Amino acid sequence: MQSSPTARYIDVLTLPRVPLTFGSALIGRAAYALVFLPLLYAVTDAAGSIALGGAAVATYGATASFLSPVRAWLIDRFGARPVLALLTVMFGGALAAIATASLVGSVGATLIVLAGVAGAVAPPLGPTMRVAWGALAPSSAQLRKALSLDAVAEELLYLAGPALAGIALAFIAPGLALYVPAALVTVGGLCFVATSAVGDMSRRVRTTDVHTKSRSLLLDRRFVGVLLPALVAGAMSGTLSVAVPASLEGNGGPAAAGVALGLFAGGSALGGLVYGALKVRGSLARQLVVVSAGLLVASSFVAVVSGAVAVSVVLASAGLFFSPVMIVAYVAAHAAGGERQQNAATTWVNTSHNLGGAAGSAAAGVLIQQGGVPTAIIGTAVAGVLIIALSGILARPASTSAKIMK
Structure with a gap:
């Protein structure tokens, strides 16, 4: 892969096939950001119980996260087009079924x-789009910018x-609102x-010997090393969402917390744009350590500041490091996945982040109960x-992946 140090975001967006591919993927991916609230309230209203609404959201999140490696394996094994088409139709149908069932009072x-x-x-759709960027962006600099742009779009x-x-x-009604993500996806x-x-x-799948067994990526310690920073980023994000x-319970309440967490997401989007615009040297492993450490250090100040303004400033600063962690992890996953395990590699990054988020949220609740917010952070x-x-x-x-971003 050749270097292109002068690559710009506009260069990426105007590459052949990018507008249609990226645009359609974003329309489908927008559905995921719109599902949770309508799902929660649709089940709550139909069943008359917020507990059952929470259970539905938790069940949806659990099956989506824990089965993601299986879906990625199916794509790598049988091809993206047939598997994605089937999953897309089934997912849209499932959301429409929930909407209808809630409206009739199931x-x-x-x-x-x-x-x-x-x-x-x-x-x-997200992991597959990130795999597609590897073919759409012909140079290493364009690939990094493309993945930066992808991460920022997802944050937004x-x-x-x-x-x-x-x-x-x-x-x-919440049931009617669920038809919107069903249609979008x-x-x-x-x-x-x-x-x-x-x-x-x-x-590419059809032209490769499908009977050739690929060694599991999780048996490669270098790939596991790539996943750990994504796990840490998810854990800190999950901790912050509870902490x-x-x-801010007595200092602005839910409104202040919502603004502060929104600034974390905004800082992450800005950090992704800035990181993608820079020409960063050094191995991927070193970059992951540096940006992950930055995220941890910046986030730790939540433990020592008080007040909605101070917490918001700290979170906006910490957010600057979040997207770069995920961007570098995705670039490393591209290198590690090779021809046959691209979807599995990028999906494992997502899964690591999600598992970290779940663990961070759960641990934060216990630690806050025992010792307060500083203890959790x-x-x-x-x-x-x-x-x-x-x-x-x-x-x-990881010498094979270390050179890709130089």
Whole structure:
């Protein structure tokens, strides 16, 4: 892969096939940012229980996260186009089924099962798009910019999605609101599947010996070293999502916490743009250690500041490091996945982040109960430092991936 140090974001957006491929993928991916609130309230209203609504959201999230490596393996094994098309139709249908069932007043158990089915068949549009960038962006500099742009777009989707869903719920029933992500993922997902970039992935699978067994990426210690920073980033994000509302409970309450966490997402989007614009030298392993350490250090100041303004400033600063961690991890995953395990590699990065987020949220609740917000933040930071140190040891010899961003 040749170097292109003068690559700009506009260069990436005007590459052949990029507008249609990236645009259609974003339409489909927007559905994910719009699902959670309508799902929660649709089940709550139909079943008459917020507990059952929370259980439906948790079931959806659990099946979506824990089965993501299986969906990635299916794509790598049978090709992106047929598998993604099937998953997209099934996911859109599952969301429409939940919407309809909630509107007719189905029992909570039925809605929870449907939520689990929806999560199980959620099409990995994001990971597949990140694989497609490897073919669409012909140089290493353009690939990094493309992945930076992708990360920023995803941050903005999850920043705007819940707000738009909340506004919609003020005017229409939650069940009706669920039809919107169902339509978005079906239209955007199928348009994405129809692009030549996705078709090329399927052709690569067909021209490779499908009976050749690939060694599991998780048996490669260097790849595990790449996943650990994503795990740490997720853990700190999950910790903050619980610690910040607790910290601001008597100082602005939910509104202040929402603004502060929104600034974290905004800082992450800005950090991704800036990082993609820079020409960063050094191995991927070293970059992961540096930006992950920056995230931990900046986030740790939440433990020592007070007040909505101070917490918001700290979170905006910490957010600058979040997207760069994920961007470098995705670039490293591109290198590690080779021809046959691209989707699996990028999906494992997502899965590591999600597992870290779940662990961070769960641990934060216990630590805050026992010792307060500072205990939760510092506890996550200390554990994160140890994990990042292990990551540096495991990933250090990754000579094949270390050169890609020089």
